[in-house]
Amino acid sequence: MISKNIIDLKKKIGTSVNIIAVSKNKPKSSILECFHSGQIDFGENRVQELCEKANSLPDEINWHMIGKLQRNKVKYIVSFIHLIHSVDSVKLLNEIDKQSKKINRIINVLIQVHIAKEKTKSGFSYDEAEILLSKKNNLKNINIIGLMGMSTFTSDKKIISDEFKKLNEFYFKWKSKHNFSILSMGMSNDYMLAIENGSNLIRIGSLIFGSRI
Numbered sequence: 001m002i003s004k005n006i007i008d009l010k011k012k013i014g015t016s017v018n019i020i021a022v023s024k025n026k027p028k029s030s031i032l033e034c035f036h037s038g039q040i041d042f043g044e045n046r047v048q049e050l051c052e053k054a055n056s057l058p059d060e061i062n063w064h065m066i067g068k069l070q071r072n073k074v075k076y077i078v079s080f081i082h083l084i085h086s087v088d089s090v091k092l093l094n095e096i097d098k099q100s101k102k103i104n105r106i107i108n109v110l111i112q113v114h115i116a117k118e119k120t121k122s123g124f125s126y127d128e129a130e131i132l133l134s135k136k137n138n139l140k141n142i143n144i145i146g147l148m149g150m151s152t153f154t155s156d157k158k159i160i161s162d163e164f165k166k167l168n169e170f171y172f173k174w175k176s177k178h179n180f181s182i183l184s185m186g187m188s189n190d191y192m193l194a195i196e197n198g199s200n201l202i203r204i205g206s207l208i209f210g211s212r213i
């Protein structure tokens, strides 16, 4: 079932958009099944679960941190993480730089922008992101390679579309200055709207693995 889901999804979105299989709360056996159908990018939102899975699953997997990341946990993931999508403060950015320096790695990150109406979702406001991106990135062990956003949880497609469209415009405003290559937008329920509005990386959980409930 999992491999069929992923093949169907790839057929639907074409080759210009990449998929992260969001495997949070899902067993290693499901990840392996997905991996064996050719998927190598997986996303997790909790550090402990991420570390346990990364430790015992194939080294070829690219692990993406997509959830709220506490500064005191950065040290556990810097050695192996492929991309951190959820950088939501300058303090966190500094901590990632500090920890990656210690192990002589340069870490790719995305700046998460708060595009939704819910206050519970995290991320830089547009104003804060503007301030950060207008400066030169002086952190030697950090590569800011793009932006991430999560839309409002609503059935109103116009609201979701407008949020993605605005983030896409902001992405292009800063793309050349920072050499951006990744705009991470879209989940199971809104990935088509995200792609229509410029996303090139979608984060898909339930559509691949089934519902988490």
Ligand SMILES: *Cc1c(COP(=O)(O)O)cnc(C)c1O
Pocket: 022, 024, 045, 066, 067, 150, 186, 187, 188, 189, 203, 204, 205, 206, 207
């Ligand atoms: C859980 C999660 C996803 C995937 O959600 P689905 O609706 O299951 O596709 C994507 N992005 C983030 C940040 C998540 O926490």
